[in-house]
Amino acid sequence: MSTEQAEQIAPLLKALADPVRLRLVSLIASGEGGEACVCDLNGAFELTQATISHHLKVLHNAGILDRDKRGVWAYYAVRPEALSAVANLFSAPALMRAGA
């Protein structure tokens, strides 16, 4: 694994390396159509709306979530490519093995 590859994938893992954000991704992925409304996500955590919004922004900036504003509501959807990129990285035979 090259330095460039590592520096490309590390931010993805960094965005996912938080319990709240992991649950957010899980909730959104398991939502209807693979998406969820922020209004529903806010109630699932004992955290401020500002904090949830912050975590969603981090996931969005990392390319893990897509944002779609419909009227007053904002919907986030998971980008499956982002998650499969992580899955492939740690599956054999993958980049972690055979001197990739």
Next chain:
Amino acid sequence: MSTEQAEQIAPLLKALADPVRLRLVSLIASGEGGEACVCDLNGAFELTQATISHHLKVLHNAGILDRDKRGVWAYYAVRPEALSAVANLFSAPALMRAGA
């Protein structure tokens, strides 16, 4: 995905969410017998020996690497279970889908 699950997996991802540590795991996994000597790892980075030792400790504490001291040298080996746990998490159908 439950809160407990998220709090259990997040530290694993956190340990891997660093370019240096990603390359360390890759180098060790691709080494002979899936292990590598610290003396060889030190030369692969433009970082202090103390910093490499610190990163190895983080990976060891997270359960990703096993440590084995042989005489003067220390060998680190990858625990495949740790990596496959991450791989399975982000593969469909996995915890991230179907309301797990």
Next chain:
DNA sequence: TCAAGACATCGACGCTCGTCGATGTTCACA
């Protein structure tokens, strides 16, 4: 017994992160 080497640990430094209250922005509806 002593010196040198391999690796871990310590203490410190800037920087980033997670969280919050407060405020801003945009939309729907009266």
Next chain:
DNA sequence: TGTGAACATCGACGAGCGTCGATGTCTTGA
């Protein structure tokens, strides 16, 4: 036009992280 609701952004705070030089610990071999 104005009011309330949904969501984003801002500024600030304490805590944790990555890195370093210095030092400690352990092993080997002379």
